[in-house]
Amino acid sequence: EVQLVQSGADVKKPGESLKISCKGSGYSFTTYWIGWVRQMPGKGLEWMGIIYPGDSDTRYSPSFQGQVTISADKSITTAYLQWSSLKASDTAMYYCARSPSPSRHFDYWGQGTLVTVSS
């Protein structure tokens, strides 16, 4: 069974750093892309970026380029989304999801990680 299990909710202060995770299991982790999707409170879904764990090829949406870093450690079948300096506007639910290619759909999703940034 394909599963993507994300790290738990986190509360941070503005300016702090954060790295959230997404562990894949039940499939060949290195042959599918893992993407990240943001959902701000009461809003829609936004495509942030995607990584191919096989060779770490990474693509970003222009809206998120330079704002976040996506990485993966194939030895532990885990992808990451990180911020170096959080802002209040980063408060959102973040989902990881699996895709057969950067321009195709997400077929399996993680349960989401709620990130709250507040002073």
Place this chain on the structure above:
Amino acid sequence: SYELTQPPSVSVSPGQTARITCSGDTLPKKYAYWYQQKSGQAPVLVIYEDTKRPSGIPEKFSGSSSGTMATLTISGAQVEDEADYYCYSTDSSGNPSFGGGTKLTVL
């Protein structure tokens, strides 16, 4: 980013057919995908490549695409189908984008 336009809301009575549209300039050449997101849950893929239904998705969900518009149809909609529905596709360069979402109300 590439714009996919959906109506903010659609409302039907139980048992009626709900149709949710998504318009985008590249839909004549790019596939549309549809996600269902119930309150407090992660999205679920209900239609891929315009018309295909993933395993486990009821036959009441169907998709079509013509010209610059893709349509998700929910036949015999019930209260349990109430959710936000998002279309998803790519621009001419392959950059993905979600539509703004449509809230389906069944009452």
